Structure formats: C-alpha cells, structure tokens
Amino acid sequence: MTALAVRDLHIRDLVGDREIVRGVSFELTPGKVVGIVGESGSGKTLTCRAALGILPEHFVVSAGSIEIGGRDIAGLSDAEWTGLRGSTISAVFQDPASYLNPSMRVGAQIAEVIRVKKRASRREARRRAVELLAAVHLRDPALVYEQYTYELSGGMLQRVLIAAAIAADPAVLIADEATTALDVIVQAEILDLLADLRARAGLALLVVSHDLAVIAQLCDEVLVLRDGEVVERGETADVLHEPRHEYTRLLISEHEQYGLDKYLEAVDV
Numbered sequence: 162m163t164a165l166a167v168r169d170l171h172i173r174d175l176v177g178d179r180e181i182v183r184g185v186s187f188e189l190t191p192g193k194v195v196g197i198v199g200e201s202g203s204g205k206t207l208t209c210r211a212a213l214g215i216l217p218e219h220f221v222v223s224a225g226s227i228e229i230g231g232r233d234i235a236g237l238s239d240a241e242w243t244g245l246r247g248s249t250i251s252a253v254f255q256d257p258a259s260y261l262n263p264s265m266r267v268g269a270q271i272a273e274v275i276r277v278k279k280r281a282s283r284r285e286a287r288r289r290a291v292e293l294l295a296a297v298h299l300r301d302p303a304l305v306y307e308q309y310t311y312e313l314s315g316g317m318l319q320r321v322l323i324a325a326a327i328a329a330d331p332a333v334l335i336a337d338e339a340t341t342a343l344d345v346i347v348q349a350e351i352l353d354l355l356a357d358l359r360a361r362a363g364l365a366l367l368v369v370s371h372d373l374a375v376i377a378q379l380c381d382e383v384l385v386l387r388d389g390e391v392v393e394r395g396e397t398a399d400v401l402h403e404p405r406h407e408y409t410r411l412l413i414s415e416h417e418q419y420g421l422d423k424y425l426e427a428v429d430v
C-alpha cells in the first residue's frame with residue numbers, strides 16, 4: 162500500500178504567474194524514507210506543503226496528483242483535511258518553538274492532539290503523552306510533560322514536536338529541515354530518533370534538507386531538486402557515490418568540506 166504518492170506535481174504561483182515546481186514524483190511506502198535535497202528556493206518546502214494541503218495563499222497545484230493512503234487529495238474539504246492531518250500525514254519543521262504554545266505545558270499540548278485525534282479520555286491522553294515523551298528519548302518524561310517551552314532546549318523542543326506529530330499514529334511524517342537549527346550532536350540524535358521510528362512503527366518519512374549529510378544518513382532514495390525540477394534521483398548511495406548530474410556533483414563538492422565522507426562510508430555498509 163502506498164502511503165504517499167506524488168505524481169508529476171506542478172505548483173504554480175498565481176500572483177507571480179510562474180510555475181515553481183515542475184514535475185516532481187515520488188512514492189512512499191511504509192518504512193520507506195525518501196529525501197529531497199536542493200538549494201534554497203528550489204521548491205522543497207512547497208512540495209511538502211502541497212502534500213499537507215497547506216500551500217500558501219495564491220499557490221496552487223496546477224497539474225499532477227497527490228494521493229495519501231490511496232486517496233486523491235484534490236477536492237478534499239477542510240473537514241476532510243482536518244481528519245487527515247496529524248492522523249494520516251504529519252510534519253515537523255525547523256524552529257519547533259513557533260509551533261508550540263508558550264503559555265501551555267508541553268505535555269498538555271501533546272495530550273490535546275491525542276484527545277482530539279484519537280478521541281481519548283483526558284487521563285488516557287495524559288498517560289499516552291508521557292509514553293510518547295519517553296519514546297522520543299526525553300529523560301524524565303513526566304517532568305518534561307509539566308514544563309513550558311522556555312524551559313526546554315531547541316533539541317528537546319524538536320523532540321516534543323516530533324512526539325506531537327506522531328501522537329495520532331500517522332503513516333507519513335514529513336521532516337522539513339527539522340534538524341537544521343540544531344547543533345551537530347543533537348542533530349545526529351534526532352536523525353537516530355527518526356530512523357528508530359521508521360524501524361519500530363513502519364513510519365514512512367519524507368526528509369527535506371539542503372544538507373546532503375542528513376540525506377545520506379537517513380534516506381533510501383533521494384531526489385535532487387533544482388529550480389523546481391528533479392535533475393537526478395535514485396538510491397541514496399548510488400546518487401551520492403556516482404552522481405550523474407553536474408548539479409548533484411556541485412552539491413556534493415560543497416558538502417565535502419563539511420565532512421560528508423564519513424556519511425558516505427556509513428551508507429556504504
């Protein structure tokens with residue numbers, strides 16, 4: 162069963178009167194991780210937002226199709242989207258603090274997702290939220306449950322956000338630059354956590370990053386996007402070891418100075 166199928170996706174900016182994404186296709190099955198890499202402005206985030214039904218105003222899917230769990234999303238009502246988002250497809254972005262309410266305990270925010278999406282009682286939602294905080298490897302989850310965003314580090318907040326994103330057991334999780342703002346060690350821990358969720362829960366992941374090292378560590382398959390077009394795609398190890406397109410080679414050479422070599426060794430095994 163395909164969890165997310167994006168076929169020949171085109172996204173148009175109606176105000177700028179230009180096509181920003183042109184012909185992006187990929188498929189996610191349970192437990193599969195697809196990465197999209199490309200420089201700033203290449204259309205990575207718009208592709209994610211189209212799959213979540215949250216394109217910014219005046220951007221539209223102008224051609225192609227998106228299916229979530231076999232269902233075409235064209236023409237879904239707002240109520241149908243509310244039913245899908247969080248429960249079937251979910252996302253984490255950069256800057257977790259901006260997605261959490263600063264005046265509410267973080268645990269209560271996760272419990273709220275469980276109460277609404279899983280129709281759980283308050284007591285059950287709280288129990289499950291603490292379990293999720295433990296599942297995202299936060300030490301002392303019962304304490305974290307009671308804390309506010311200002312009391313937590315960026316890495317902890319990203320874990321809280323991941324817990325909220327997986328609270329209703331989605332089939333697909335989109336991680337759009339989810340580790341970009343974190344320092345290297347915390348970034349590696351979050352990538353491990355995502356790999357763990359994929360292995361344990363069969364979560365399908367779409368990982369968007371401008372960082373080839375992140376892609377190398379996590380993805381089975383990678384799409385290289387430039388100016389809204391896929392210039393190269395394939396198994397991650399193949400693309401990174403034997404890039405065919407000049408643009409991919411350029412991205413790799415830019416990354417080599419940041420220590421991509423160790424990740425290339427990692428994907429080799």
Ligand SMILES: Nc1ncnc2c1ncn2[C@@H]1O[C@H](COP(=O)(O)OP(=O)(O)OP(=O)(O)O)[C@@H](O)[C@H]1O
Binds near residue numbers: 199202203204218371
């Ligand atoms: N809300 C918006 N309003 C106007 N233009 C936008 C908006 N969102 C995206 N764009 C434009 O669409 C293009 C693609 O943007 P997108 O955010 O998908 O790129 P990206 O590859 O995710 O880049 P980044 O790595 O910087 O996030 C860019 O040229 C951008 O200027």
